[in-house]
Amino acid sequence: MNQLKEALDSLKETGVRITPQRHAILEYLINSMSHPTADEIYKALEGKFPNMSVATVYNNLRVFREVGLVKELTFGDASSRFDFVTTHHYHVICENCGKIVDFLYPGLDEVEHLASHVTGFKVENHRMEIYGLCPDCTSKEVH
Amino acid sequence: MNQLKEALDSLKETGVRITPQRHAILEYLINSMSHPTADEIYKALEGKFPNMSVATVYNNLRVFREVGLVKELTFGDASSRFDFVTTHHYHVICENCGKIVDFLYPGLDEVEHLASHVTGFKVENHRMEIYGLCPDCTSKEVH
DNA sequence: TCTTATATTATAATTGTTATAATTAATTTT
DNA sequence: AAAATTAATTATAACAATTATAATATAAGA
Structure with a gap:
């Protein structure tokens, strides 16, 4: 039932390196109930990673999507939102x-x-x- | 059963002016089976309206959406697609x-x-x- | 620890869309 | 029908989200 641990394991299995940034982004997605945008994630982790680039957030969200950990949601408005994949809803x-x-x-x-x-x-x-x-x-x- | 005529009438009713560009965009949407993007519409009408701005296409698609003639579809990919509203599908x-x-x-x-x-x-x-x-x-x- | 492949950063480029201001055209009033 | 008014179009610039690039830094395996 530890979603973060399972997610990290599934990254390891697919040969995706676990970096502090990836750890933090995943953790944020799991704990967030708010379907955040890439920019929201970027801003939320600014304190922890003052040097992190917004490209890193986008890159890793794409990686997570490809691995199947994260779903990208596009509604009518400007930017995509991201949802940690749990049960179908x-x-x-x-x-x-x-x-x-x-x-x-x-x-x-x-x-x-x-x-x-x-x-x-x-x-x-x-x-x-x-x-x-x-x-x-x-x-x-x-x- | 003339969709274009009905659409033009409904524009008139709501006080929206019927311009040649609007006529052409609507006509294209009705005849197109392909859920075009704004840019596709723009390019398709380039021959007829060499001076038409892409802003005109966007403006009018917004007008049509507000009047309810057109539905905007956002999928995962980059740009919105537009669908002439007929029956629910x-x-x-x-x-x-x-x-x-x-x-x-x-x-x-x-x-x-x-x-x-x-x-x-x-x-x-x-x-x-x-x-x-x-x-x-x-x-x-x-x- | 050293090596190698990959990730991150900083930055620039790209793309879809919207805003602005000037011009033109459609409708209303005279 | 002409003048006045209102709205639409154009050309252009601005914007915001995302992606590409190249240099640097770092994770994981030998």
């Missing part, structure tokens, strides 16, 4: 304040199957986002 | 060649309801993309 996003809430739901297997059948694709996975107003913004809503 | 995307195929499926209402119930959001809509390999790429696949 979807995202519910507030269109007003941008808050992102995880939403567990058994995978939509039947949709994948139908899509495969109709289009002839060999379907691998899917993503879904649900948009609306969060409770805070709903109550403040102007009519 | 999802997209099946080839991870190898990038091909995008429309996939009709009755909206996942029950997922929206459950998400709303669990998170307390006032849910408005959702999006879903299905990823895999298209038939062409499946047959060429290397093992």
Whole structure:
């Protein structure tokens, strides 16, 4: 149940070197509940690594993505967000304040199957986002 | 059944001026089956409008989005794609060649309801993309 | 510890998109 | 229909996110 240790092990297995920066980025991703952007990670680790380059954050997020530890989320807005991969879940996003809430739901297997059948694709996975107003913004809503 | 005429009418209704550029962009979007990027539209209309600025394309795509005629799609890759709004459908995307195929499926209402119930959001809509390999790429696949 | 391959840094380049200001064109008012 | 008004277009610059480059530093294995 130690996610960080497991993640580091899986890096080792794939021959990816474990550097202090990588350790810190992974740790931050695991402890963060907020789907951070690359820049947020960069700023959050500024204190610990005053010399770290933003390229390092991007490079390592790409490495983690390739290894399957991290998922890159692109919503409508400017920059990508990154999510440490745990169990399968979807995202519910507030269109007003941008808050992102995880939403567990058994995978939509039947949709994948139908899509495969109709289009002839060999379907691998899917993503879904649900948009609306969060409770805070709903109550403040102007009519 | 004339989509272009209907679209132009709905622009008129909302007080949006119909310019030759807007006409051409809309026409291109309707006839294009390819979910083009802003730049693709720009290049496609270069012959007809040698002086058109790329800003015009972006501006008008935003206008069309605000009026509800067009949907902006952001996938993992660099630039947004734009889709003329017709009936509700999802997209099946080839991870190898990038091909995008429309996939009709009755909206996942029950997922929206459950998400709303669990998170307390006032849910408005959702999006879903299905990823895999298209038939062409499946047959060429290397093992 | 030495070696070698890889990671990091600092910086520049690139790309998609948006902002600005001047010009042009569409609509409204006279 | 002409003048006035409003909005759209253009050309350009600015911006922000991301990626490429080259030099330096560091992790892991011999």
